[in-house]
């Protein structure tokens with residue numbers, strides 16, 4: 001059991017390690033933020049096959065839907081609402097192993113079972129969040145957090 005877990009985690013870390021240089025290459029020399037967000041979520045969706053992965057950006061005190069891959073999603077989320085709005089309010093990454101157990105979770109898709117949301121912080125302000133949803137329970141952990149933070153640090157917000 002412990003060995004299985006180790007193998008799974010190792011495989012995931014390897015996937016990120018091969019993906020990160022590719023994402024770095026995609027972002028290099030491009031200054032357009034929308035283009036860069038679009039390629040980051042496309043690369044993540046291709047690599048991991050998650051149900052949904054995308055950005056929400058802070059605009060006029062709301063989160064507004066930005067480049068994403070997956071089914072259509074809610075366009076605006078208020079501060080403190082759902083996993084995304086809570087991550088924004090707390091300026092912290094939230095890992096949700098079972099979305100049904102997160103009070104106030106916003107179900108953009110009934111297929112979503114687990115989720116990770118990371119804030120993008122620039123000059124001490126949350127300027128966006130990255131949200132990934134899986135159709136499987138327990139899909140996200142601190143390995144995802146570590147590598148997704150590394151990826152977010154490369155994006156020119």
Ligand code: SME
Pocket residue numbers: 052073074077081082083084085104105106107108109112115131133
């Ligand atoms: N589940 C999120 C809403 C965004 S969608 O999953 C794309 C939330 O609770 O904030």
